[in-house]
Amino acid sequence: MRCPFCANDDSQVKDSRPTEDAxxxxxxxxxxxxxxxxxxFERVQLREITVLKSAGDGGEPRRExxxxxxxxxxxxxACRKRGIDREAIDRLVSGVQRQVETLGEAEVSSRTVGELVMEGLHQLDSVAYIRFASVYRAFxxxxxxxxxxxxxxxxAEG
Structure with a gap:
């Protein structure tokens, strides 16, 4: 693993442990x-997934x-200054990644990814959900x- 400070390619592992959500x-x-x-952090990657991003001008979608x-x-x-711990954010992101990987598709739309994130944020924090939606849905x-x-x-009331 390359050192982020001096770019040397040799480093030693001093401690390994699973994250809280394993x-x-x-x-x-x-x-x-x-x-x-x-x-x-080492994570399992089931397959290479490409995200299709729609072109705003109606042209060909970009692939990333x-x-x-x-x-x-x-x-x-979206969660900034909301008192949400880093582990909760990591669990949400891991959940979205797992859902995207288990769709079984090599390509997934950015809309699908955004909806999965919104679903997770809706369950986590309503203010973070609205913040994310304001950008995602371009208020x-x-x-x-x-x-x-x-x-x-x-x-929430119903």
Whole structure:
């Protein structure tokens, strides 16, 4: 494993343990060159998945490799300052990744991935859910927020 500090290719594993939800192995490593310590995560990847992103102009969709980090960053941003622990976010992202992998498709639409994330956030935190939806569904006006928040409130009360 390459050291993120000095780019040396040799490091030693000092400690390994499963993550809380047992979907990955957390490894503490130490660089044999500079002595820096860093953490890596090892996850099972069932297959290579391509995400189809729709072209805004109605043209040909773009294809990108599935990137777990993009989902992690989006979810973390939606959950910012909400008091949601990192483990809960990691469980949500792992769940989305598992669902995408078990669809059995080599290609999945970005819409499907977004809906899976929204479903997970809806169960985790309503404010994070609305934040994510505002970007994902491209709210343009305050009325869009009001309408969506009203529908979330109705679901919670009903």
């Amino acid at each position: 979907t990955a192995i957390r490894r503490r490593r130490q660089c044999s060159s500079c002595g820096a310590r860093f953490t890596t 490799p599935f990137d777990r980090m993009k989902i992690e960053q989006s979810v973390a941003l 343009n006006e305050a009325k869009d927020f009001e309408d969506f928040a009203g529908s979330v409130r109705e679901i």
